Amino acid sequence: MALPGIAGFIYIESKGIPKYDVAAPDIEIEVTPEKLQRGEKLASMLCASCHMNRETRSLSGRWMTDAPKEFGKIYVPNITQDETYGIGNWTDGEILYLLRTGIKKDGSYAPPYMAKLPHMADEDIESIIAFLRSDHPMVTPAAVEDYPTEPSFLTKFLCNVEFKPFDMPKGKISMPDTTDQVELGRYLVYNLECYTCHSADFTKLDMMTPENSKGFMGGGNKPLDNDGNPMVTSNITPDKETGIGNWSKEQFVKAVRFGLMENEPALRVPMIPYTQLTDYEAEAIFAYIQTIDPIKNDLKRSMIEE
């Protein structure tokens, strides 16, 4: 990525975050008890880490103190069903369109730090939307006002130049074959966005073909903990010396589901234990990891004193 000269700088500063046409599909998602359950599980793993407000215990938003400083001062908005402050007046189609493409209801592009789900199966993404509209306490209306975000120049630059909205998928995206552990594991690594943190650099991700992200799963990226301290992400490629090539399946499942490490302190924020995953799903991630290219990248954990 080359930063622009002064003319480009002025152009991007004045243009800000780009806007696009909104072509939200006119749909109404069918709600079933299975979808609500699946949606709760996915939203808890995938949306709550950013949108959860600890005081209201709902997805009513918060300052994203764990966003790398170079992105600016970021506020994560209220996505409860409140009609004034939340997304109570968004249609199913508008939510789907944002999650697939990155384009919000008002046409503006949601910067790279907001999750995008171009690979998620239709059934799973519909489950998330059904859950967002349910009577679960995480999403029932909470009248909490958003603060304005102050995106940095880098964020505006990335939104104008590096990251473009994705197209809506051309056809149906089916659920992974859960009997094929590698396929299921790949699906989870893509959609739970393990690779966004565990690759080399947030600004060098390839979300359409995650394997092409710089240093795919080789760690070294530095998301922040809740106090703003950089936390080096681990190399989780199958490299035997510097990655997890010598780990057992059991050791991996314990680390991913519960943050538990052998002879080392437990994993810390922003690595949030994926307790909602089943052992089988965590094992599938492990099976998929065995198939990716090992990367030599010797990293030390960031051990921050309490």
Ligand code: HEC
């Ligand atoms: C890494 C943090 C992060 C994750 C994970 C995340 N979001 Fe967001 N989300 C944001 C931020 C920050 C914004 C505001 C973007 C902006 O400024 O345009 C946002 C915006 C939104 C909006 C637009 C709200 C509005 O009022 O404009 C919706 C809807 C949304 N997110 C839903 C979700 C859902 C559903 C998930 C889980 C599938 C999710 N988000 C996961 C950070 C996150």
Ligand code: HEC
């Ligand atoms: C928000 C960023 C983030 C996401 C998303 C994330 N991780 Fe992590 N992960 C980290 C950080 C940071 C550490 C190191 C924490 C520490 O040192 O205490 C870590 C540590 C680990 C470790 C320990 C490895 C070692 O050698 O120490 C494993 C295994 C792991 N993550 C797997 C995963 C998997 C699988 C996913 C997706 C399901 C995932 N992570 C998603 C940030 C993340």
